[in-house]
Amino acid sequence: MSVFKPRDWGSHAPFIAPGYKSTILRGPSRPPLAIKSGLTEGTGPRFAPASVRALDFDLTKNGITNGEPLGERIVVHGRVMDTDGRPQPNILVEIWQANAAGRYVHKVDQHEAPLDPNFRGSGRCMTDENGNYKFYTIKPGAYPWGNHFNAWRPNHIHLSLFGPGFATRLVTQMYFPGDPLLELDPIFLGTEDPVARERLIAKFSIDKTEESFALGYQFDIVLRGRNGTPMEN
Amino acid sequence: MAYGETPSQTVGPYFAYGLTAGQYGYDFTDIADPVVAGPDAKGEHIRITGTVFDAEGNPVNDAMIEIWQADADGVYSEKPVDVADAGFRGLGRCGTGTDAKNRFWFDTVKPGVVADAQAPFVNVIVFMRGMLVHAFTRFYFDDEAELNATDTVLQSVPADRRDTLIAKRVETPSGIEYRIDIHMQGDAETVFFDV
Numbered sequence: 392m393s394v395f396k397p398r399d400w401g402s403h404a405p406f407i408a409p410g411y412k413s414t415i416l417r418g419p420s421r422p423p424l425a426i427k428s429g430l431t432e433g434t435g436p437r438f439a440p441a442s443v444r445a446l447d448f449d450l451t452k453n454g455i456t457n458g459e460p461l462g463e464r465i466v467v468h469g470r471v472m473d474t475d476g477r478p479q480p481n482i483l484v485e486i487w488q489a490n491a492a493g494r495y496v497h498k499v500d501q502h503e504a505p506l507d508p509n510f511r512g513s514g515r516c517m518t519d520e521n522g523n524y525k526f527y528t529i530k531p532g533a534y535p536w537g538n539h540f541n542a543w544r545p546n547h548i549h550l551s552l553f554g555p556g557f558a559t560r561l562v563t564q565m566y567f568p569g570d571p572l573l574e575l576d577p578i579f580l581g582t583e584d585p586v587a588r589e590r591l592i593a594k595f596s597i598d599k600t601e602e603s604f605a606l607g608y609q610f611d612i613v614l615r616g617r618n619g620t621p622m623e624n
Numbered sequence: 625m626a627y628g629e630t631p632s633q634t635v636g637p638y639f640a641y642g643l644t645a646g647q648y649g650y651d652f653t654d655i656a657d658p659v660v661a662g663p664d665a666k667g668e669h670i671r672i673t674g675t676v677f678d679a680e681g682n683p684v685n686d687a688m689i690e691i692w693q694a695d696a697d698g699v700y701s702e703k704p705v706d707v708a709d710a711g712f713r714g715l716g717r718c719g720t721g722t723d724a725k726n727r728f729w730f731d732t733v734k735p736g737v738v739a740d741a742q743a744p745f746v747n748v749i750v751f752m753r754g755m756l757v758h759a760f761t762r763f764y765f766d767d768e769a770e771l772n773a774t775d776t777v778l779q780s781v782p783a784d785r786r787d788t789l790i791a792k793r794v795e796t797p798s799g800i801e802y803r804i805d806i807h808m809q810g811d812a813e814t815v816f817f818d819v
């Protein structure tokens with residue numbers, strides 16, 4: 392028996408989603424071959440808490456050179472769990488995003504918006520024993536891209552997780568509620584099931600909002616569940 | 625199922641300063657890099673290299689490849705991955721944007737056999753702009769013909785596509801290299817797995 396339940400392909404985009412043009416030449420054209428995920432895919436890299444340094448979870452501080460980064464300070468809380476609702480402890484969450492003006496630090500990004508000398512836009516954090524994570528950042532700006540005429544990416548934060556096994560690897564994007572660009576974005580819309588893609592939108596939370604400091608968002612992340620009895624760790 | 629899976633989204637073109645900062649020269653630490661096994665790791669030290677090609681045969685210069693493998697004794701590491709570790713780490717990550725020919729490379733040891741009816745192999749994940757869902761594949765080794773013939777997964781692949789999973793051993797002045805390209809589409813389209 393496979394270690395993990397089969398991937399729910401209905402919750403994911405197809406490899407080729409023609410609205411997102413790059414998928415046409417880059418997505419595999421043939422369906423993936425099903426194999427039982429045994430020991431191999433059931434195992435996966437572990438990370439020590441020490442691999443997250445003190446400021447890694449605070450993107451408002453980890454790129455400072457001469458002052459505070461510009462933009463709207465936010466705090467993102469979330470819980471990583473599996474499809475059975477089991478919290479996933481000690482999961483490394485890697486984060487990267489554009490700055491408040493919609494510009495990435497990446498050398499390839501040529502968008503004519505300013506870089507912020509006090510914001511790099513990458514960080515990481517780890518889930519606690521209850522599967523909860525938290526990071527501080529600046530709300531990323533929207534930016535234009537070349538997919539089609541007048542194409543703009545909605546505000547989003549990139550997140551990368553390994554999960555308990557190599558098979559549960561997930562790279563995703565967190566969006567913001569009420570963004571009018573979502574309904575126009577072929578990457579967001581690549582997930583055809585509207586119920587599934589709602590899971591990509593964080594919820595604003597006044598409870599998580601820190602008074603006079605940062606607006607709070609909640610973004611829970613659900614990974615594939617295990618088959619049968621959970622393995623003891 | 626009580627909860628639905630969070631959909632996968634593309635890694636996009638700008639992952640490097642978050643995921644592969646050291647390799648690309650950004651001021652941030654790495655949790656993984658192209659070194660899967662440091663100099664102290666037991667086993668035959670090898671380098672795995674290759675190019676990712678799109679449907680038109682152009683090399684992809686913004687892909688990220690991750691590999692996860694067993695050590696020379698066929699054991700998956702349970703200790704935390706540490707890029708300062710001179711021994712066996714198990715995990716490798718490499719972007720295709722820094723090599724002049726847009727190759728990926730991994731410095732590792734040849735994995736041992738993990739279980740019966742398996743040949744030595746490396747688990748691979750391919751990410752890139754233009755992939756909303758990452759794809760899993762495997763690298764096998766061409767000098768393991770006997771074991772490859774007994775590997776349940778490899779033998780489940782149609783015979784005319786098996787070669788897409790088998791890396792070729794080459795002796796170079798700097799050591800043993802295994803070469804394998806990843807073709808996203810076309811006649812030589814790599815076999816991807818639903819694991």
